[in-house]
Amino acid sequence: MKFKFLLTIVAFFSLLSINSQNTATLKGTVKTAQGEPIMGANISIKNSNKGTTSDIDGKYELKLSEGKSIIVEVSFLGYNTIKKEVVVAKGEITQNFILEESSYLLEGVVVSAQKREQRNKEVPIAITSYGTDFINNQGTFEYDALSEFVPGFQVQIQSANNPGIVVRGITSDSGDSRVEPRVSIFQDGVSISKSRGSVVELFDIERVEVLKGPQGTLFGRGAQIGAMHIIQNKAKNENSGSLKLGYGNFNQFLATGHANTVLSKDKVFLRVAGIYNRRDGYIENRSGGDLNGKETVAFRASLLYLISDNTTLDVIANWQQDTPPGTSFKSGTFAPLGGDLSPNTFADLERGEELGLDRTVYGITGILKHSFNDIWDVTATSAYREFDSNEAFDADGTAAPALYFREIAKGKQFSQEVRFNFDTKDKFRGFFGANFFFEDGSQEVPWYFDERSLAVLLLSPQALVINGVPTLFPVLPNIPQLGPLAGAPLLASNSETFTNYGKNYSGDIFADASYDFSDKFSMTLGLRATWENINAGFKVDDIEKPSFLAFLTPGSGSNILSLPTNGKITASENFLSAVGRLAMNYNLNENITLFATTSKGRRPNVINITSTTTDVLSDETVWSYEIGAKSLFMNNRLQFDVNAYMYDYSNFQTTITKFENGNLTSIPEDSGNASSFGLEMATQYAFTKNSSFFANYGYIDASFDETDANGNAQALAGNTFRLTPKHSFSAGFNFNQIVNENLDFFFRPTYTYKSKVFFEETNLPNISQDAYGLFNFRLGLDIQKKYEVTFFMNNVMDKKYIIDAGNTGGAFGIPTFIGGAPRFFGVQLKADF
Structure with missing residues (x-):
């Protein structure tokens, strides 16, 4: 059905775009002010998808429908864009262009x-x-x-x-x-x-x-x-290519590049690109293999078909596979044999080389665009996507065979959007349309354990590992609280599995439009109405083998962590909602624009199913209020932005993993109200044509309110949002020096800083990372603007830090920690064709 729908849309707009048989030819040359031809200049017809590029001699040629006036736009990096009005007459029209060199144009403009x-x-x-x-x-x-x-x-x-x-x-x-x-x-x-x-x-x-x-x-x-x-990057009307190869410490190897070609002149173009990026893990695992490594291979193919002067079709296919080694969830309680508790030194996680990820993601997207006239155009975007991942991790962070999990996540989605865009070329512009979205996914979590080790964790957690060696109880120990169970045998292996399911359908209608009340003041209003059909499911399988440990966790029935559900429990609800924004722009002068926005955001309701209850959490909403200023000076050489904002949250949802009353849960909960205030600044400056500087700063004060909407005290009152530094800062240079006409030298240092962050909303002091900064740089040579040799070094000072803490082990009182990346360095070679 998905592909038939896309085919129908293509056929429909193809019929709309049948052109007159009377054609004309526009041709000419693109040169510099010094008379040198420019290869690769973009020549396009304004308000049309028709375009081409100049060849090695600066020549171009376009087939057009006769009898109308058009605006031809010519652009090339490093030169001022020019526009000329041309009346298309029958036969051949010659129009030459001369481009003037421009000052450096900042990216992101x-x-x-x-x-x-x-x-x-x-x-x-x-x-x-x-x-x-x-x-x-x-x-x-x-x-x-x-x-x-x-x-x-x-x-x-x-x-x-x-x-x-x-x-x-x-x-x-x-x-x-x-x-x-x-x-x-x-x-x-x-x-x-x-x-x-x-x-x-x-x-x-x-x-x-x-x-x-x-x-x-x-x-x-x-x-x-x-x-x-x-x-x-999508297929273009050009023949081009590039290749980059790199090697670094920890056996890092990189290969990436692209090739773009013309399959049919001025009609069909193909671009293929790919990457292979791998690196050994920087944390040794004494049980085998390494941790925190990388291995990714990805490919992309895109096809552009110019159906007519007014209609184009882009088709993009992506595929990616990730097979890195495991993540170092290292225990902060039990040191490995001969090691220490530092997250940045070697670990000893059970299962060794079995730990790791095998994930595949792929999808295909079709983007059909048709221009009806100078005012109206339509874009239809159809997409299908799937992912399938299987990750194995050791949640206790030790060699003890107590908390070894897999997470098997699967998902597929289909989306279809049709959007009509309009621009009256006077004061009014915007878009409206509709969207349909479907997704079907699941998250299965099998848990494998040695009952002899798990019994230690449940009954005597301080003895889980002694001097780096796991403790195993062959039978339940003879302690008073066990009564007649004392001496019961424990199994060397067992498992439990729980799975959640989500299948959702949604439909949207949306509109967003801007109106200029004057040359200086404009207003934008946007609205989106959404219908959702949310279907949730939850299942806990019976334990693989009956276990005496189940008596230690009475809330889980015959299981140890979760009460069996005797099959899948399901629930379904329909929801209607609306969000929107109101924004204003005021051009203070030709360099500075002021803006202000008020908007509402929403996170959909959650159908929260456990083994014993089914609840529907209210949708989480936020009201946002923001003011700011944006500027461009010195012919696009200097950019400076500043903005401040306030957020007011209702029904804020948090997810905390808990082990209570013999039940392990990791489900969202409604934590009430929260608010935040922040300030952001960013600047870029091109101090020469080829050299620039950037810097940005962010401040945020985000925390849970003292009381909820009913005036009741909140459990997390005053706590800071997790993963949120109050202060963050980054800066860098891109310095390029011409050595001679064939050789340039470049130096690109950057520095980033973050203040203290908490990794959980509970704000436990030991589940945090103090402030730190990282210095990176890249330097090298650019040869004839075609070849590049680069030496790079990241985390030059080899700063020790962590990127996460707590995790599943924290629910059992034994939090784990993930060490940040150490100093990386290497060499890369690049060639453009």
């Missing part, structure tokens, strides 16, 4: 957050945008590395299967298939937000935009507090 390309300064949203050059210059392939340069944005990646994405203090990291994320992750206009399928490698990327504040109008039901939009 142009964004598409509001579904159309605009200068960042014109958009009444706090946005940080980084493009191809910045991502390549920093050698960034993962979200967590990129987040260091975005104020108000933090990313913690325990593994590719388990990210924590934080926008202004709000964390989105639940792997529960029944829970909707708070932060939307989009890839080419398609939601990939579900936690276990959201981490994708950043290779061959056009731009990454991070939007802060509620973005439900623009990015749907999961954008309660923000969104990240990854825009991939």
Whole structure:
């Protein structure tokens, strides 16, 4: 059905776009002011998808329909864009262009957050945008590395299967298939937000935009507090290619590149790109293998078909597989044999090389665009996506065979959006449309244990490991509280499994429009109404083998951790909701724009099913109030942004793993009201054509209120949101020095700083990381603008820090800790073709 629907849309718009048989040819050359031809200049027809690029001699040629006046736009990096009006007559029209060299244009100046390309300064949203050059210059392939340069944005990646994405203090990291994320992750206009399928490698990327504040109008039901939009490079009308190879310590190996070709002149274009990125783990596991490593292979193929002058179809297929070694959940209570409690030294986790992740993510997206006229166009986006992951981890952080888990997460989704865009070219512009989304997922968690070790954890936890060696009780010990059970035999192996299920359908209608009341003042209003059919399920299987340990945890029945459900328990509910935004822009002068926004964000209701109860949590809502200023000076050489915001949360949902009354739970709970205040500043300055500086700062004070909506004292009153530093800062240079006409030298240092963070809402002092900073740099040579040799070093001072603490082991009173990355260094070689 999905592909038939896409095919129907393609056929429909193909019929709309049949053109007159009378054609004309527009041709000419693109040169510099010195008369040198420019190869690769973009020649496009405004308000149309028709375009081409100049060849090695600067020549171009376009087939057009005769009898109309068009605006031809010519652009090339490093030169001022020019526009000319051309009347298309029958036959051949010659139009030559001369481009003037421009001052350096900062990246991030142009964004598409509001579904159309605009200068960042014109958009009444706090946005940080980084493009191809910045991502390549920093050698960034993962979200967590990129987040260091975005104020108000933090990313913690325990593994590719388990990210924590934080926008202004709000964390989105639940792997529960029944829970909707708070932060939307989009890839080419398609939601990939579900936690276990959201981490994708950043290779061959056009731009990454991070939007802060509620973005439900623009990015749907999961954008309660923000969104990240990854825009991939797509097929173009050119023949090009690149290849980068790298090697570093811990046997790090990198290979990435792309190839773009023309399959049919001015009609069909193909681009393929790929990456292989691996590194040994930096934590030795004495039980075998290593921990905290990386191994990712990913491929992308994109096809662009110019159906007509007014209609295009992009098809993008992505595939990624992650097979890194396990995550070092190292115990902070029991040191390994011959070791210590530091999270940054060797560990001894049971199962050795069995620990690790095997995750596959793939999907296909079709983007059909048709321009009806100068005012109206339509975009239809169809997508299908799947992920399948199996991660094995040791939750007690020791060699004791007590808490060994697997998490098997699966998900598939289909989405269809149709959006009509309009721009009257006068005062009114915007879009409206509808979206349908379906997802079906599950999270199965088998738990494997040695009863002889688990009995120690339950009865005498301080003896779980002694001098690095696990303690095993062959039988239940002879202690008074066991009574006649004392001496009962314990098994060497057993297992329990629990699974949650989520199947959701949603439909949206949305509209967003801006109106210019004057040359200086404009207002934007956006609304999105959503219908949701949420279906949740929960199942706890009977324990594999009957166990005497079940008598120690009476709340779990015949099981040890969770009460069996005798099959799957299900529940279904329908919900209607609406979110929106009101934003204002005021152009103080040609350099400075002021903005203010009020918006509502929402996290969908959760159907909370346990073995004994089924509850429906209220939808979590937030009201956001924000003011700010954006500026561009010195012909786009200096950018400075500042904004302040306040958030007011209701029905705030928290997830804390607990082991109480013989039951292990890790489910969301309604923690009442919360609020936050923050300030962000960012600047970029190009001090020469090829050299620039950036810096940003973020301050946030986010905590739970003293009382809930009914005036009752809250259990977490005053506690700080987790993974949220009160202060964060980053800065860096991109310094380029011309050695001679064929050789450039570059030096790119960066520094990032975070103040203290807590890893859980309980704010336990030992489950935290004190303030720290990291210094990185890259230096090298650019040869003939085609070849590049780079030496890099990250965490130059080899700072010791942790990226997470507490985890499942914390529910049993034995928290675990994940050490941060040590000093990485290596060499990379790049060639452009």
